Amino acid sequence: MDEVTGTVLAGESYEPIRGRLVVEDGRIEAVEETDTESTDIVVPAFVNAHTHLGDSVAKEAAVGLSLDEAVAPPGSLKHRRLAAADRAELVSAMRRTLRFMRRTGTVSCLDFRENGEYGARALREAAAPVDVDPFVFGSDDPAVLDVADGYGASGANDDRFDEERAACDARGVPFAIHAGEPDATDIHPALDLDPDLLVHMVHAERAHLDRVAEQSVPIAVCPRANTVLGVGDAPLRELLDHTTVALGTDNVMLNAPSMFREMAYAAKRFDVSSREVLRMATAAGAEIAGLDCGVIEPGRRAALVVLDGASDNLADTEDPVRAVVRRASALDVKRVVG
Template identity: 85%
Template sequence: MEEVAGTVLAGRSFEPIRGHVVVEDGRIQAIEETETESTDIVLPAFVNAHTHLGDSVAKEAAVGLSLDEAVAPPDSLKHRQLAAADRSELVGAMRRTLRFARRTGTVSCLDFRESGTDGANALREAARTVDVDPFIFGSESPSVLDVADGYGASGANDDDFTEERAACERRGVPFAIHAGEPDATDIHPALDLEPDLLVHMVHAEREHLDRVRSQSVPVAVCPRANTVLDVGRPPVRELVDHTTVALGTDNVMLNPPSMFREMAYTAKRFDVTPREVLRMATTAGAEIAGLDCGVIAPGRRAALTVLDGDSDNLADSVDPVRAVVRRATALDVERVVG
C-alpha cells in the first residue's frame, strides 16, 4: 500500500483536498482528508487526445510549411519522411517521444498511426519498454484492426471510409476522423460516417455544432498545431458547450507532446476555465478511449502526476488548479504514478 500526499485534485471537479491518495495494487482505494506536511500537488495523469507519434522521425521539419505541404496524404513532407525512415529508426524515435510524454505526466495518448499494420506494430514495439500505453487508431485498410484499437481516417474529402467505418462497427471499436481543419467542407461528410471522435473542428459552424450535439460526438482540439499550421482557431468555447472536448498536441514534428504547454496555451487564448482545460487534458481523453484513468476517485486506476508545489515556479500560487493549468511545466513534475 502507498500513500501519495499533498493537495489532491479529486474527482471530476478537481476539488483540492489536503490529504493523501491511498493506492493498493495500482488502484485508488481512498482519498483521505488529513493533515499533511507535503506541498505536492497530485492530479490525474494526462491523456493526450490526439498525436501523430510517427512524426518523431522529422522534428521541426515542417515549420513554415502549409498544411498540405506539411501533412496532407500522400505526398507531403511528413509522408515522404515516413516512407524514408527504416523501422528501427521509426521505433527508436517514437520510443523517445513516449519517454518524454511519460516524464511530463502523460500515461496514454490517442495516436493516429500511419502505415497500416506495419505502422501499428511499430508503435506497439516502441511502447513496450515505456510506461505510456498508446491507444492506436490504425490506417490504410480494415485489416489494421487486427492489431490497432480503432481506425483513424485522414478526412472525408480524402477518401471514402464507409468500409472502414463498417469494420469498426462490426468489431465494436471506435472510428475517428479529422474534420474541419483546412475548411468546413469535410465536416458534414465526416459526421455522416457517425464517428466516435472528431479531430480539430477548427472551422465548425452552428450547423456543425448542432449535429455534434445531436450525435453526441466528442471532439479533440489541438490549438497549438492549428496555430503553427495557420489554419485558424477552433471554437473551443462553443465546442465545450456542445459536447465532450479533449486536448491533443497533434504532430510531433511541429509540437512536443507536452500537455502543460497545450493547457497553458488553451487557457490563455480561449474562453475556457482552468477546470475545463484540466478536464480536457485528463478526464475527456480517457473517457473517449474507454480508459480507466483521468480522474482521482476510489476504484479507479491510480494514474497520477505529482508536482512539486513548493518549486520556485509553483510556490505561493493561490489556486492549485489554475497553477497546474496556466503555470506548471515539466520541471515541476516530481514523479508519475501508475
C-alpha cells in the same frame, strides 16, 4: 500499499483536498482529508487525445510549411519522411517521444498511426518498454484492426471510408476522423459516417455544432498545431457547450507532446476555465478511449502526476488548479505514478 500526500485535485470537479491518497495494487483505495506537511500537488495523469507519433522522425522539419505541404497525404513532407525512415529509426524515434511524454505526466495517448499494420506494429514495439499505453487508431486498410484499437481516417475529402466504418462497427471499436481543419467542407461528410471521435473542428459552424450535439460526438482539439499550421482557432467555447472536448498535441514534428504547454496555451487563448482545460487534458481523453484514469477517486486506476508545489515556479500560488493548468511545467514533476 503506497501513500501519496499533499493537495489532491480530486473527483470530476478537481476540488483541492489537503490529505492523502491510499494506493494498493495500482488502484486508488481512498482519498482522505487529513493534516499533512506535504506541499506536493497531486493531479490525474494526462491523456493526450490526439497525436501522430510517427513523425517523431522529423521534428521541426515543417517550419513555415502550409497544412498540405507539411502533413496532408499522400505527398507531404511528413509522408515522405515516414517512407524514408527504416523500421529501427521509426521505432527508436517514437520510443524517445513516448519516454518524454511519460516524464511529463502523460500515461496514454490517442494516436493516429500511419502505414497500416506495419505502422501499428511499429508503435506497439516502441511502446512495449515504456509506461505509456497508446490507444492506436490505425489506417490504410480495415485489416489494420487486427492490430489497432480503432480506425483513424485522414479526412472525408481524401477518400470514402464506409468500409472502414463498417469494419469498426463489426468489431465494436471506435472510428475517428479528422474534420474541419483546413475548411468546413469535410465536416458534414465526416458526420455522415457517424464517427466516435472528430479531430480539430477548427471551422465548425452552427449547423455542424447542432449535429455534433445531436449525435453526441466527442472532439479532440489541438490549438498549438492549428496555430503553427495557420489554419485558425477552433471555436472552443462553443464546442465545449455542445459536447465532450479533449486536448491533444497533434504532430510531433510540429510541437513537443507536452500537455503542460497545451493546457497553458488553451487556457490563455480561449474563453475557458482552468477546470475545463484540466478536464480536457485528463478525463475527457480517457472517456473517449474507455480508459480507467483521468479522475482521482476510489476505485480508479492510480494514474497520477505528483508536482512539487514548493518549486520556485509553483510556490506561493493561490489556486492550485490554475497553477497546474497555466503555470506548471515538466520541471515541476516529482514523479508519475501508474
